[in-house]
Amino acid sequence: MSDQSSLLRDQVVAAQTQQRPLSIRGNNTKSFLGHPCDATILDTSSHSGILHYEPTELVITARAGTLLSDIKQCLDEQQQMLAFEPPSYGEKATLGGTIACNLSGPRRPYTGAARDYVLGCHIINGQGHIMKFGGEVMKNVAGYDVSRLMTGSLGTLGILLDVSLKVIPKPLHELTISKELDGDQALQLMSHWRQTPLPVSAACHNGEQLFFRLSGSEKALKTAHSKIGGERIDNGDHFWQRLNEHQHAFFNSSKKIWRLSLPSTVPMLELDGKTFLDWGGAQRWLVSDIKPDTIRQLVGSVGGHATVYRNNDDQTDSFQPLSLNMLYLHQQIKKAFDPHGLFNPGRMHREI
Amino acid sequence: MQNSIQKKQLLQKLSAILDSDSLLYEQEDTKPYECDGLSAYRHLPLLVALPSTLEQIQAIVRICHEYKIPVIARGAGTGLSGGALPREDAVLLSLAKLNQILDIDPARCLATVQPGVRNLAISEAVAAFGLYYAPDPSSQIACSIGGNVAENSGGVHCLKYGLTVHNISQIKIITIQGELLTIGSEALDSPGYDLLALMTGSEGMLGIIVEITVKLLPIPERAQVIMAAFDDVEKAGHAVGHIIADGIIPAGLEMMDNPAIRAAEDFVHAGYPVDAAAILLCELDGTNEDVSEQVMRVSALMKQHGAISIKTARDEAERQQLWKGRKAAFPAVGRIAPDYYCMDGTIPRSKLPWVLKRIAELSDQYQLPVANVFHAGDGNLHPLILYDANKPGELQQTEEFGGKILELCIEAGGTITGEHGVGMEKIDQMCIQFQAHELQQFHDLKHAFDPDGLLNPGKAVPTLHRCAEFGAMHVHQGQLSHPELERF
Numbered sequence A: 001m002s003d004q005s006s007l008l009r010d011q012v013v014a015a016q017t018q019q020r021p022l023s024i025r026g027n028n029t030k031s032f033l034g035h036p037c038d039a040t041i042l043d044t045s046s047h048s049g050i051l052h053y054e055p056t057e058l059v060i061t062a063r064a065g066t067l068l069s070d071i072k073q074c075l076d077e078q079q080q081m082l083a084f085e086p087p088s089y090g091e092k093a094t095l096g097g098t099i100a101c102n103l104s105g106p107r108r109p110y111t112g113a114a115r116d117y118v119l120g121c122h123i124i125n126g127q128g129h130i131m132k133f134g135g136e137v138m139k140n141v142a143g144y145d146v147s148r149l150m151t152g153s154l155g156t157l158g159i160l161l162d163v164s165l166k167v168i169p170k171p172l173h174e175l176t177i178s179k180e181l182d183g184d185q186a187l188q189l190m191s192h193w194r195q196t197p198l199p200v201s202a203a204c205h206n207g208e209q210l211f212f213r214l215s216g217s218e219k220a221l222k223t224a225h226s227k228i229g230g231e232r233i234d235n236g237d238h239f240w241q242r243l244n245e246h247q248h249a250f251f252n253s254s255k256k257i258w259r260l261s262l263p264s265t266v267p268m269l270e271l272d273g274k275t276f277l278d279w280g281g282a283q284r285w286l287v288s289d290i291k292p293d294t295i296r297q298l299v300g301s302v303g304g305h306a307t308v309y310r311n312n313d314d315q316t317d318s319f320q321p322l323s324l325n326m327l328y329l330h331q332q333i334k335k336a337f338d339p340h341g342l343f344n345p346g347r348m349h350r351e352i
Numbered sequence B: 001m002q003n004s005i006q007k008k009q010l011l012q013k014l015s016a017i018l019d020s021d022s023l024l025y026e027q028e029d030t031k032p033y034e035c036d037g038l039s040a041y042r043h044l045p046l047l048v049a050l051p052s053t054l055e056q057i058q059a060i061v062r063i064c065h066e067y068k069i070p071v072i073a074r075g076a077g078t079g080l081s082g083g084a085l086p087r088e089d090a091v092l093l094s095l096a097k098l099n100q101i102l103d104i105d106p107a108r109c110l111a112t113v114q115p116g117v118r119n120l121a122i123s124e125a126v127a128a129f130g131l132y133y134a135p136d137p138s139s140q141i142a143c144s145i146g147g148n149v150a151e152n153s154g155g156v157h158c159l160k161y162g163l164t165v166h167n168i169s170q171i172k173i174i175t176i177q178g179e180l181l182t183i184g185s186e187a188l189d190s191p192g193y194d195l196l197a198l199m200t201g202s203e204g205m206l207g208i209i210v211e212i213t214v215k216l217l218p219i220p221e222r223a224q225v226i227m228a229a230f231d232d233v234e235k236a237g238h239a240v241g242h243i244i245a246d247g248i249i250p251a252g253l254e255m256m257d258n259p260a261i262r263a264a265e266d267f268v269h270a271g272y273p274v275d276a277a278a279i280l281l282c283e284l285d286g287t288n289e290d291v292s293e294q295v296m297r298v299s300a301l302m303k304q305h306g307a308i309s310i311k312t313a314r315d316e317a318e319r320q321q322l323w324k325g326r327k328a329a330f331p332a333v334g335r336i337a338p339d340y341y342c343m344d345g346t347i348p349r350s351k352l353p354w355v356l357k358r359i360a361e362l363s364d365q366y367q368l369p370v371a372n373v374f375h376a377g378d379g380n381l382h383p384l385i386l387y388d389a390n391k392p393g394e395l396q397q398t399e400e401f402g403g404k405i406l407e408l409c410i411e412a413g414g415t416i417t418g419e420h421g422v423g424m425e426k427i428d429q430m431c432i433q434f435q436a437h438e439l440q441q442f443h444d445l446k447h448a449f450d451p452d453g454l455l456n457p458g459k460a461v462p463t464l465h466r467c468a469e470f471g472a473m474h475v476h477q478g479q480l481s482h483p484e485l486e487r488f
Helices: A005-018 A068-077 A095-100 A146-150 A183-194 A218-228 A236-244 A292-301 A324-337 B007-015 B027-033 B054-066 B119-129 B145-151 B195-199 B233-245 B258-268 B288-304 B316-327 B329-336 B349-366 B394-411 B427-433 B436-449 B464-471
Strands: A022-025 A040-043 A050-054 A059-063 A118-124 A130-134 A159-166 A173-180 A200-205 A209-216 A257-261 A274-278 A283-287 A305-310 B047-049 B071-074 B091-094 B101-105 B110-113 B168-174 B180-184 B208-215 B222-230 B252-257 B278-286 B309-312 B339-342 B370-375 B380-387
Touching: A005 A022, A005 A040, A005 A118, A005 A159, A050 A068, A059 A068, A059 A095, A068 A095, A095 A159, A118 A146, A130 A146, A130 B436, A146 B195, A146 B436, A173 A218, A173 A236, A183 A200, A183 A209, A183 A274, A209 A218, A209 A236, A218 B288, A257 A292, A292 A305, A324 B180, A324 B436, B007 B047, B007 B054, B027 B047, B027 B091, B054 B071, B054 B091, B054 B168, B054 B208, B071 B145, B071 B208, B101 B119, B110 B119, B119 B145, B145 B208, B168 B195, B180 B195, B222 B233, B222 B288, B222 B316, B233 B252, B233 B278, B233 B288, B233 B349, B252 B258, B252 B316, B258 B278, B258 B316, B258 B329, B258 B370, B278 B288, B278 B316, B288 B309, B316 B329, B329 B339, B329 B370, B329 B380, B339 B394, B349 B370, B349 B380, B349 B394, B380 B394, B394 B427, B427 B464, B436 B464
Parallel strands: A022 A040, B047 B091, B071 B091
Antiparallel strands: A050 A059, A059 A159, A118 A130, A118 A159, A173 A209, A200 A209, A200 A274, A257 A283, A257 A305, A274 A283, B101 B110, B110 B208, B168 B180, B168 B208, B222 B278, B222 B309, B252 B278, B252 B370, B339 B380, B370 B380
16 A cells, blocks of 8 residues: 555656557456557556545545455445445456446446546646546536546546545345346336336346346335335345356357447347346347447447447457547547547547 | 627628527627626626527537637526626527427436426426436526536535436537537447536536436435424534434435524524524435335434434425425525625535634624525535625625635635536636646646637636736745746
């Protein structure tokens, strides 16, 4: 646990002088995501430590290299948690990587994504300046929302030094129930219950069965269970964790694993392959050999986008390409933060 | 800024786009637009354009872009930081005529609306589906959703349900080049950078927001309000921390101090105890069972931590009545003084007693009374400074006092604005909250969208020169802000 910010800044300044791009890396648990970049590795893993945690303020601040597992444990001791339920994809996952990828778990449609809980951060931009945006308070509209812009930018705009997050109390009780249904029936039911004030905190479908997780007081769960029906599943926590961490047998494949992000009510898509619905239908995992363009065209036509999440090849774009107008704007924003193009070149979109 | 076209020629070009009722340029017509909700600052615009279609907005913006004429977007004009304050050299673009609800999609829990739709009108329109739009600024009967996005507005329910940024899915913007861009989507995320978050709260500096798709939530099964009175403000502050530490996130958690209680009670007879030093209003919502359990826990916690009386609303009418006092707090204070000046700092909640004590000291020093209204759950303070603009020098004193309160919020580890925005009002305090490199980063970011600096110029982010001038007057603990800059 130590402050490496000036060392990291020195490395940025040196890279700038030598015109040598940098590939920002924590503990390398998410190297499968995005394109590999041909650049010198900048290791942020030793810039770690929880800086501030005050349970009654619902805020935690930690350095980017802090292990996600340490943060989860620290919150757990106070009966609190990260509302966005981030996956780790490995024991050594760091906070920085989690935020840089905007990773969120099954609770996402009901409580929000990583970006929704980011309150502030310190970053190093491409000119080697250490800067603070946002803060540790719940509401802050001074200046542009750079901390949320950094979230999900895959390290292409700057180096995250530390991040402040809003945290929430853990639910008193949780209950997972399941029903046998096909995909379209499951989507209809997920949408139906989404419109009611039932305490649903996760909804997925594995191809044969629909699963709901309920969170709240024991009495509230009992009432909700009687309304929704279905069988109670033992060890529900384990089930959701395995899905979140891609440890479910579904993800055991050498084919491309696609992440489709869609409006939740879009019916099952006519695509050859296996589909696993998560996020109440808004995030769909697809294992398929279909041509990328075919997938992207279909997904785009219903208002969504498709990411090759795992097992990508060298040629296929990891992320749905941007329109020309949007790409131009992205290039201008990249230039505003990283004028020399030092950080993670091509990791997200090849042009930025 | 030097316009490269005469007003007369500009009017000629714009009258080819807009009918005569939608183009105001005589002083008697433009006068109503000289200020927004911050009426202490006034300027007449060059002219006011009131388009009704996106094509008209694109055409207007393209002309302004071509001739380098600044454009200031305005919604309902209820903003409290002078974000829509006109300039003599700028077109004021009113979006009031774009006031249609375009689509309600209950299955997706989304509604697509034009920017001039009032905040409350959305919840009213979707209530038939058992849904509502959560962010509820106190001005929700009047303020428009476009302005809410531009300011990232909050409200009394944002501790649990978030700000505008958490409750929108997609927007359409018109860039200063006149292009229509869709940002976000009806899915839960989009490829590329999170431009939806960047645009939210950007105060009209990056683009004109012309359509918004908001997220809707199911109306909770039950909502219940508890009012607790305290004989000491500090005790009320501690009680808030204990409620949250107990694992409860109330839908709303508001505090009012004695002057605010008295003003509100006089105005709407909400049933507030006028002798209390502070009251807490705590709303709990959710399933029937969860609310019952939480009402018992919160009541017990309030008692345990020093509440001298506790009242639970017996029915919906009483719940509405208790909230009415809070929502009417600003106009209520407006009745007890000729003018009031509303501040908007946010602080870590634990610093509340210290900040309130310092505000009271400053109030004595400036001889200006203050009433405090406070979104206690999320640390957002609204001190209302009471003054009389007709007394020579009092407005200036008030502004100085207000500036001191904002600096206090920064010192406490907070921010100068929680939900009202920087606008024109807090631009100098931005120099204290941010370092030169950070401000420069904001300017670079704006440049990515608006290289000529035509969108709402001079607001939200101060120039470094402005900070140098301001900094020369504000030497804090012997440290000069922005020592790297030359002084003027």
